Amino acid sequence: MTATPGQPYSPSVPRAHSPRRTLPRTPSGPLRDVLTLMALPLVAALALPAAFAGGGTRRWFGGRAESQRAEAQAAKDAAAAAFYELDTAQRDLRISIETINAVDDSPAARRAVADFAALGSRIDEASHRYINAVDAHDLDRDDLEASTASRARTELTAAKEELDRVKQELDRFADGLGPLLGKAETQLARLAPAVERARQALLGASNALDAVRASHLKADDLAARLAVLSPELTKLNQGAGRHGVPETLERAERVTREAEAIRVEAERLPDRAAEIDHRLVSLRTRAQALTTRSEQVDPILSELRRRFTAACWQDLQRVPDDAAAHVRQAESRLAEARSARAEQRWADATALLSTVRALLNSTDEAVSAAGDRLHRLNAVQKDPQQEIERTRFAIRDAQRLAMAGRNTPDPQHARPLDDAVSRLERAIATLDGRHPDYWHFLTETEAVRQAVARVVGRIREERGTGH
Incomplete structure (x- = not known):
C-alpha cells in the first residue's frame, strides 16, 4: 500500500519469492495473494478423506507437526484479515484526503495530507513485514516441520499485531479529520449547484438578448459583456479537477452575478428606450419654456435698478446672458442625445440627457432668483x-x-x-x-x-x- 493521495495502490517494497511459487495475482495486488492463500487450507481439508482412503500422496509426520501447521494457518488467516482491513481503511481514507486536498489549501489541510503520507510509510512497512512472512513459509508443504510451522506462526502473529497497531493509528487519524472533511464536503456539495446556476444564468442572459434583438433594439454593449463570459463557461465545463474547487466555486458565483446583471439590463432595455424617448420630449419642452422665461429677466432687472440700490441687484446682471447660453448648450446636448438614441447608444443618450437636465436646473434657479429677488424686496420695502x-x-x-x-x-x-x-x-x-x-x-x-x-x-x- 502507498500513501500518496490519488495514486493507485502499489506496494513500495518488492516481495521475496519462494523457490517453489510466487503469490498468485487476483483482483487486488498483495491483497489478491492473501485471499488466494486463505483459500489453501480449505483445499487441503477437502483432500483429507481421499488421503486416508488410500488415494492421496501426502505423508504425515505425527500430530505435533499438524497442530503447529493448523496454528500457523490460523495465524496466517488472522494476519490476512488484518491486512485486508488495513488496506480497506487506507483506501477509504485516501478518498477523504483527496477530497480535502482538492478543496482546502489551509495549513491544517496541508498538514493532514502530510500526516497521511507519513502514515502511508508506516502502512507500507507493516505490509512489507506481512508479505515477507507469508512468502517465507509454505504451510502446504508435505514435509513441513513443527519448528518451521511454529516460526511461521510467530512471524505471522507479529505481522498481524503490527498491522493492528497501524490500523489503530489510522483510525485515530481518521477521527481527527472530521472538521476538515465536513468543510470540504460542504464545498463539494455547493459545487454542482453553483456551476449549474452559472450555466442557467448565462442561458437566461443569452435568451434576454435574443428577445431584445427580436424587438429591433440593439444591445451591442450587453452582447460584448456576455461574450467576455464565454471563456469562463469553458473553464466551468472543464471542471474542478482541472481548476480546483475553490477557484471553480468563485468563478461560478462571479459568472452568475455578471450574467444576471446582463439579463436584467436586457429585459429593461425596452423600458429604458421608452424612458429616453419621454425624457427627450420633456426636456425639449422645458428648454423652450426656459427660453421664454429668461426673456423676462431683463424687465425685472430694469425695475430692480430703478427702485433699489446697486447692492440689491448687481449680482443678477449676468443672469439673462448666462440663461440664454445655458439653454443653447442644453439644446445642443439634446440634439446629440437624439442622435445617440437613434443609433441606440443607450449609455451615451442617458449621459447626455443628464447633462441637459443639470444645465436646465441651473438656468431655472438663476431665472427664478431674479423674480424672487424682486418679490422679496417689494415685501420688505412695504413692511x-x-x-x-x-x-x-x-x-x-x-x-x-x-x-x-x-x-x-x-x-x-x-x-x-x-x-x-x-x-x-x-x-x-x-x-x-x-x-x-x-x-x-x-x-x-x-x-x-x-x-x-x-x-x-x-x-x-x-x-x-x-x-
Whole structure:
C-alpha cells in the first residue's frame, strides 16, 4: 500500500519469492495473494478423506507437526484479515484526503495530507513485514516441520499485531479529520449547484438578448459583456479537477452575478428606450419654456435698478446672458442625445440627457432668483416689520428653550443668542438711511435665524429630546 493521495495502490517494497511459487495475482495486488492463500487450507481439508482412503500422496509426520501447521494457518488467516482491513481503511481514507486536498489549501489541510503520507510509510512497512512472512513459509508443504510451522506462526502473529497497531493509528487519524472533511464536503456539495446556476444564468442572459434583438433594439454593449463570459463557461465545463474547487466555486458565483446583471439590463432595455424617448420630449419642452422665461429677466432687472440700490441687484446682471447660453448648450446636448438614441447608444443618450437636465436646473434657479429677488424686496420695502418680528420670534423661542429647567442659561448657548440679538439690531439700523440696502437687511435676518437654529439644535441634542 502507498500513501500518496490519488495514486493507485502499489506496494513500495518488492516481495521475496519462494523457490517453489510466487503469490498468485487476483483482483487486488498483495491483497489478491492473501485471499488466494486463505483459500489453501480449505483445499487441503477437502483432500483429507481421499488421503486416508488410500488415494492421496501426502505423508504425515505425527500430530505435533499438524497442530503447529493448523496454528500457523490460523495465524496466517488472522494476519490476512488484518491486512485486508488495513488496506480497506487506507483506501477509504485516501478518498477523504483527496477530497480535502482538492478543496482546502489551509495549513491544517496541508498538514493532514502530510500526516497521511507519513502514515502511508508506516502502512507500507507493516505490509512489507506481512508479505515477507507469508512468502517465507509454505504451510502446504508435505514435509513441513513443527519448528518451521511454529516460526511461521510467530512471524505471522507479529505481522498481524503490527498491522493492528497501524490500523489503530489510522483510525485515530481518521477521527481527527472530521472538521476538515465536513468543510470540504460542504464545498463539494455547493459545487454542482453553483456551476449549474452559472450555466442557467448565462442561458437566461443569452435568451434576454435574443428577445431584445427580436424587438429591433440593439444591445451591442450587453452582447460584448456576455461574450467576455464565454471563456469562463469553458473553464466551468472543464471542471474542478482541472481548476480546483475553490477557484471553480468563485468563478461560478462571479459568472452568475455578471450574467444576471446582463439579463436584467436586457429585459429593461425596452423600458429604458421608452424612458429616453419621454425624457427627450420633456426636456425639449422645458428648454423652450426656459427660453421664454429668461426673456423676462431683463424687465425685472430694469425695475430692480430703478427702485433699489446697486447692492440689491448687481449680482443678477449676468443672469439673462448666462440663461440664454445655458439653454443653447442644453439644446445642443439634446440634439446629440437624439442622435445617440437613434443609433441606440443607450449609455451615451442617458449621459447626455443628464447633462441637459443639470444645465436646465441651473438656468431655472438663476431665472427664478431674479423674480424672487424682486418679490422679496417689494415685501420688505412695504413692511420691514414683518421680517423683523419673524427673526425676533426665532430668537425668543431659542432663549426660552435655553432657560427651560435652569435659573441661568448655559454660557455656550447664551453667548450666540446675545450675538444674534445684537446682529438683528444692527440690521434694523441699516433701514434708517435715505437709500436702505434692503437686500443686505434680508440676508442679515436670514443669517441670524440660521445661527439661532444651530443653537436650538445643539440644545436639543445635548438634552436628548430629539425634537
